[in-house]
Amino acid sequence: MKTHRLLAIVVKELRQLRRDRLTFAMIIGIPVMQLMLFGYAINLDVRGLDAAVLDQADTARSREVIDGLGASQVLDLRYHVTTPRAIDALLREGRISVAVVLPRDFETRLERGDRAALQLVVDGSDQVVQAAARQLARFPLPDTAGWTRRVAPIEVVNFYNPERRAPVNTVPGLIGVILTMTLVLFTAIALVRERENGNLEMLIATPVSPWELTLGKVLPFVAIGLVQVSVVLLLGKGLFAVPVRGSLGELYLAALVFILASLALGIFLSTLARSQFQAMQLAFFTFLPQIMLSGFMFPYAGMPRPAQWLAELLPLTHFLRLVRGIMLRDAGLADLWPSLAALGVFTGLMLGLTVSRLRKRLD
Amino acid sequence: MTSEPVIRTRGLSKRFGDTLAVDDLSLTVTRGEVYGFLGPNGSGKSTTLRMLCGLLTPSAGNITVLGCELPREAERLKRRLGYMTQSFSLYRDLTVLENLRFLAAIHDLPARGLGRRLHDLMSRYRLDALRDRLAGTLSGGQKQRLALAATVMHTPDLLLLDEPTSAVDPQSRRDFWEALFELADAGTTLLVSTHYMDEAERCTRLAILDQGRLAADDSPRALMDALPGRALRVETGRPRRAHQYLATHPGVIAVAQIGLGLRVLATDRVTPDELAAALTAAGLAARVSADHATLEDVFVAATRRSPPEPGPDPTPS
Ligand SMILES: Nc1ncnc2c1ncn2[C@@H]1O[C@H](COP(=O)(O)OP(=O)(O)O)[C@@H](O)[C@H]1O
Numbered sequence: 013m014k015t016h017r018l019l020a021i022v023v024k025e026l027r028q029l030r031r032d033r034l035t036f037a038m039i040i041g042i043p044v045m046q047l048m049l050f051g052y053a054i055n056l057d058v059r060g061l062d063a064a065v066l067d068q069a070d071t072a073r074s075r076e077v078i079d080g081l082g083a084s085q086v087l088d089l090r091y092h093v094t095t096p097r098a099i100d101a102l103l104r105e106g107r108i109s110v111a112v113v114l115p116r117d118f119e120t121r122l123e124r125g126d127r128a129a130l131q132l133v134v135d136g137s138d139q140v141v142q143a144a145a146r147q148l149a150r151f152p153l154p155d156t157a158g159w160t161r162r163v164a165p166i167e168v169v170n171f172y173n174p175e176r177r178a179p180v181n182t183v184p185g186l187i188g189v190i191l192t193m194t195l196v197l198f199t200a201i202a203l204v205r206e207r208e209n210g211n212l213e214m215l216i217a218t219p220v221s222p223w224e225l226t227l228g229k230v231l232p233f234v235a236i237g238l239v240q241v242s243v244v245l246l247l248g249k250g251l252f253a254v255p256v257r258g259s260l261g262e263l264y265l266a267a268l269v270f271i272l273a274s275l276a277l278g279i280f281l282s283t284l285a286r287s288q289f290q291a292m293q294l295a296f297f298t299f300l301p302q303i304m305l306s307g308f309m310f311p312y313a314g315m316p317r318p319a320q321w322l323a324e325l326l327p328l329t330h331f332l333r334l335v336r337g338i339m340l341r342d343a344g345l346a347d348l349w350p351s352l353a354a355l356g357v358f359t360g361l362m363l364g365l366t367v368s369r370l371r372k373r374l375d
Numbered sequence: 376m377t378s379e380p381v382i383r384t385r386g387l388s389k390r391f392g393d394t395l396a397v398d399d400l401s402l403t404v405t406r407g408e409v410y411g412f413l414g415p416n417g418s419g420k421s422t423t424l425r426m427l428c429g430l431l432t433p434s435a436g437n438i439t440v441l442g443c444e445l446p447r448e449a450e451r452l453k454r455r456l457g458y459m460t461q462s463f464s465l466y467r468d469l470t471v472l473e474n475l476r477f478l479a480a481i482h483d484l485p486a487r488g489l490g491r492r493l494h495d496l497m498s499r500y501r502l503d504a505l506r507d508r509l510a511g512t513l514s515g516g517q518k519q520r521l522a523l524a525a526t527v528m529h530t531p532d533l534l535l536l537d538e539p540t541s542a543v544d545p546q547s548r549r550d551f552w553e554a555l556f557e558l559a560d561a562g563t564t565l566l567v568s569t570h571y572m573d574e575a576e577r578c579t580r581l582a583i584l585d586q587g588r589l590a591a592d593d594s595p596r597a598l599m600d601a602l603p604g605r606a607l608r609v610e611t612g613r614p615r616r617a618h619q620y621l622a623t624h625p626g627v628i629a630v631a632q633i634g635l636g637l638r639v640l641a642t643d644r645v646t647p648d649e650l651a652a653a654l655t656a657a658g659l660a661a662r663v664s665a666d667h668a669t670l671e672d673v674f675v676a677a678t679r680r681s682p683p684e685p686g687p688d689p690t691p692s
C-alpha cells in the first residue's frame with residue numbers, strides 16, 4: 013500500500029463529496045432532523061397526569077411539597093393512599109400513571125441529602141409519562157438551595173420499563189442510529205457507483221491496490237462521522253440538556269471505532285451489490301435489525317435469547333452500550349472494553365472480506 | 376525486444392454463460408504497430424481487449440503481453456499498459472486537471488517533474504483552456520482527448536483503445552488519429568478497436584472479428600489485394616428493383632446502393648458482361664463495370680454480412 017495513492021483517493025472522494033450538494037446537505041441535515049424529531053416528539057409538555065400520593069412522612073413540609081406538585085398542574089393528584097400495595101394496584105389497573113411517594117424519613121433524607129427524599133413511581137411503558145417525570149424531577153424541594161448533594165432530591169423510579177426513555181436516554185442512542193443510517197448508506201453505494209459509472213474498469217487497469225481503494229473510500233467518511241457526532245452532541249446539550257457524564261475523549265474514541273465498523277459494513281455491502289439501488293436495499297436490510305434489536309427501540313434485557321444472540325452480532329448494540337455507559341453512567345472504556353473489542357473485530361472482519369472480494373477483475 | 380511480439384494469444388476464448396464472446400483467437404501484435412480490431416457490435420472486441428489487460432480471465436487459451444503471462448502477471452503488466460475504456464471512465468464531477476492529477480498519483484508519477492508532465496499533456500491534447508472545467512461538461516471530442524491524456528500519463532509501452540472515436544464528430548476523429556500516430560511514432564504499440572472503415576484502413580495491420588472469431592488478419596492493403604471475388608459497379612434506372620434482383624442472383628455476395636448506382640460484391644466467376652446480360656434479361660437495362668476493392672468489400676466478404684453500422688454499442692460494457 014502506498015500512502016500517496018491512498019491520499020489521492022481520499023482527496024478525490026472529498027472533492028466529489030463537496031460537489032454533491034444533496035449528499036453534503038444530508039450529512040448535516042439528517043442528524044439535525046432526527047434529533048428534532050425524536051427529541052421533541054418525546055419531550056411533550058404534558059399536563060394533568062392521573063396520580064396517587066403516598067405520604068408516609070405526613071409532616072408540614074411533606075404536605076407543602078405535595079401541594080406544590082399539585083399546583084404545578086402536571087399531576088392530577090386524584091388518590092391519596094396509605095400503602096405501597098395500593099399504588100401497585102392503581103398502576104397495574106392503569107388508573108394512574110404516576111405515584112408520588114414520600115418515605116417516613118422524608119425530613120432526615122432532605123436534611124442529609126445523601127438519598128433521594130422523594131420518589132416518583134412512573135408507568136415507564138409510556139414515553140409521554142417518562143418525559144413528564146423528568147420535568148417533575150427538577151421540581152425544587154424546600155431548603156435544598158445551597159446544599160452540596162451527591163444525589164438528586166427527587167428520584168424517578170420506572171415501573172414496568174426499567175430503561176428510561178427520555179431524550180437523555182434517546183440522544184446517545186440516536187448518535188448510533190444516525191451514524192448507521194448515513195455512513196452505511198454512503199459507503200454502500202460508494203464502490204457500486206464507481207462500477208456503474210465505469211470508473212472501476214479504468215481504475216483496476218492501473219496499479220491501484222484493493223486496500224488503497226477500500227481505505228481511500230472509507231477514510232473521508234470517518235471525518236464526516238465525527239462531525240455528525242459533534243452536531244448531535246451539541247444540539248442534544250443545547251436543546252435537551254443531555255449531559256456527557258463520562259470522558260468526552262473516550263466518547264469520541266468509541267464513536268470513532270463505531271464509525272469504522274459502520275463504514276466497513278457499508279463498503280462490504282458495496283462489493284455485494286450490482287447496482288446503487290441494490291446497495292441501498294442492502295443497507296436498509298442491515299439497518300432495520302440494528303434499530304429493532306440493538307436496544308435502541310426495546311430494552312435488550314427484555315428480548316428473547318435468540319434475539320439477544322443476534323443483537324450481539326450488530327455493531328449498534330455494542331455502540332449503544334458504550335455510548336450510554338459513557339454519557340449517562342459515567343462509565344469508562346476500562347469497564348466497557350468488551351464492546352469496544354467487539355466493534356474492532358467486526359471492523360477487521362468486514363474490511364478483510366471487502367478486500368478479498370475486491371479482486372481487480374471484472375469477472 | 377524487436378523480434379519478441381508485444382501481444383501474443385493462442386486459442387483465446389471467453390464464454391459468458393451460453394454466449395461464446397471470443398472464440399479460439401490467435402493473434403500476434405509486434406512492436407510499433409497500429410493494430411486495428413474491426414468488427415460489428417457484439418463481435419467480441421471489448422471482451423478481447425479486457426482479457427489483454429487482465430480485467431477478464433480467459434475461459435481457454437493463453438496470453439502473453441509485454442512478456443507478462445496473463446492473468447497471472449496482470450499486476451506487473453499494469454504499470455506498462457494504458458487502457459482506454461469504451462465509455463468515458465474518468466470522473467465527471469472532477470475537473471480536467473483534477474482527473475489528470477489523480478491518475479498521475481495512481482500511477483506513482485514522482486512529484487518532481489509532475490507539473491511539467493501535466494503541462495505537456497494538456498498542451499499536446501489541447502486541454503489548457505479546459506483545465507478547470509468539470510469533465511462531465513466536456514464535448515465528446517474533448518472527453519476523448521482527456522481520456523487519452525490520462526491513459527498515456529505514465530508513458531505506457533502498449534495502448535489498448537476500445538472504440539475511442541465512437542462518440543466523436545468527424546473532425547475530432549481525424550485529430551484523434553493524428554494523436555495516435557504521434558504516439559506510434561514515439562514507439563508505442565497501439566491496439567485500437569473500431570467499426571469505422573476509414574479508421575481501419577489507416578491501421579498498419581488489421582484483424583476482422585466476427586462473432587468472436589478471427590475472420591481475417593493482415594495489413595489493409597494485403598487484405599484488399601487478396602479479396603476473394605470482385606467489386607462491380609451497376610448503373611441502372613431502377614436501382615431498387617435491380618437491388619432486389621441481384622440479391623437473389625447466384626454468385627452475388629452482397630449488394631449496396633450508393634447514390635443512384637449499386638455496388639456489388641460477387642465471386643470471381645461472375646463477370647461484368649454476364650451480370651449486365653442477366654439484368655437485361657430480367658428487364659432491367661444496366662451498365663456494369665469493375666470497381667476498386669475497398670476495405671468494406673473485404674469486411675463483407677470475410678463476414679458475409681453487411682458492414683457494421685456506426686452507433687452506440689448496446690452490449691454491456
Ligand atoms: N459481462 C458480460 N456478461 C455476459 N455477456 C457479455 C459480457 N460482456 C460481453 N458479453 C457478450 O459477449 C459478446 C461480445 O461482446 P463485446 O466484447 O462487448 O463486443 P464488442 O465490443 O465487439 O461490441 C456479446 O454478445 C455480449 O453480449
Ligand SMILES: [Mg+2]
Pocket residue numbers: 417420421422461537538688692
Ligand atoms: Mg465493445
